[in-house]
Amino acid sequence: MYFDKDQARGVEATFLWLIEEIGELATSLRSGTHEERLGEFADVLAWLATIANVAGVDLSEAVAKKYGSGCPGCGKFVCTCPSSEKP
Amino acid sequence: MYFDKDQARGVEATFLWLIEEIGELATSLRSGTHEERLGEFADVLAWLATIANVAGVDLSEAVAKKYGSGCPGCGKFVCTCPSSEKP
Numbered sequence: 001m002y003f004d005k006d007q008a009r010g011v012e013a014t015f016l017w018l019i020e021e022i023g024e025l026a027t028s029l030r031s032g033t034h035e036e037r038l039g040e041f042a043d044v045l046a047w048l049a050t051i052a053n054v055a056g057v058d059l060s061e062a063v064a065k066k067y068g069s070g071c072p073g074c075g076k077f078v079c080t081c082p083s084s085e086k087p
Numbered sequence: 088m089y090f091d092k093d094q095a096r097g098v099e100a101t102f103l104w105l106i107e108e109i110g111e112l113a114t115s116l117r118s119g120t121h122e123e124r125l126g127e128f129a130d131v132l133a134w135l136a137t138i139a140n141v142a143g144v145d146l147s148e149a150v151a152k153k154y155g156s157g158c159p160g161c162g163k164f165v166c167t168c169p170s171s172e173k174p
Contacts (some may be wrong), residue, residue, distance in 0.1 A: 009171075034144070037142060046153075057124050062128040064134055070088070079088050079092065
């Protein structure tokens with residue numbers, strides 16, 4: 001939807017937009033309505049997808065590769081790693 | 088996959104993990120390999136989804152609502168808003 005603009009802007013400048021949206025998401029989690037949170041989550045995901053596009057990364061491939069076979073730690077789809085471990 | 092742990096941790100503590108992964112994503116964009124970037128994009132998206140789950144937000148609904156009918160500014164699926172406007 002925004003690829004031409006995003007590519008012209010470049011990864012670094014686009015990253016700033018992501019961080020701005022991360023800040024707005026934090027605000028909405030603290031004091032926003034459910035509707036405002038919906039909007040802010042959408043914006044963060046949109047900027048993340050944008051940066052991935054510009055960087056030549058397929059987000060679906062990325063998630064499938066890391067989490068498609070379950071938790072990278074224990075291999076289960078409902079994680080059974082000890083709580084002391086990341087995450 | 089991580090809902091029980093995430094819910095017990097709460098939104099604020101989970102947000103810190105998101106920010107840590109945002110930092111790792113920045114590092115991978117600066118100096119990482121394509122494989123490392125795949126992993127970091129997956130991690131950021133995973134933590135974003137985690138926070139959405141804990142906050143009771145459906146990420147798919149959020150994106151569909153904001154971007155499902157095209158750019159919120161111009162209504163087009165390939166944005167035609169002036170470059171001076173956000174985004």
